[in-house]
Amino acid sequence: MPGRTVLVSDPTWDNHHGLFQRAGFKTATYPYWNRANRSVDFDGMVKALEAAEAGSIVVIQPVCHNPTGVDLDERQQAAVTDVLVAKGHIVVFDMAYQASAPASTTMPPSCAATRSARAASWPIPSRRTSRSMASAAAA
Numbered sequence: 001m002p003g004r005t006v007l008v009s010d011p012t013w014d015n016h017h018g019l020f021q022r023a024g025f026k027t028a029t030y031p032y033w034n035r036a037n038r039s040v041d042f043d044g045m046v047k048a049l050e051a052a053e054a055g056s057i058v059v060i061q062p063v064c065h066n067p068t069g070v071d072l073d074e075r076q077q078a079a080v081t082d083v084l085v086a087k088g089h090i091v092v093f094d095m096a097y098q099a100s101a102p103a104s105t106t107m108p109p110s111c112a113a114t115r116s117a118r119a120a121s122w123p124i125p126s127r128r129t130s131r132s133m134a135s136a137a138a139a
Helices: 015-022 041-052 074-087 110-119 127-138
Strands: 005-010 027-033 057-060 090-093
Touching: 005 015, 005 041, 015 027, 041 074, 057 074, 074 127
Parallel strands: 005 027, 005 057, 057 090
Antiparallel strands: none
């Protein structure tokens, strides 16, 4: 899979580009933040994910989005999950800051992305398998 493109949000944590590029992937972005309205560009995000080549690799930050700190609500996350499933995209969930979420959202709402994925019958790897998945993706 090296040489394939990994889609990351715009903006994103700067290291997302470097991590994937070092592993031999190209990176591109999908809209996430509407700077003018200071809110999630939900429509732009969905349109970009729908337009992406089927089976694209997509990094999703479902909780404590870095650098905006603004997350999709459960309705938006469910709609994004529908697109990701319909397109057969390969999703990398970056949930590094889950423990930093406000106490009222730490577990149930912040896990909406993975709950939606599980409900859609996506295989959700455990932490133990993430390294072997990275190796498989590079093959």
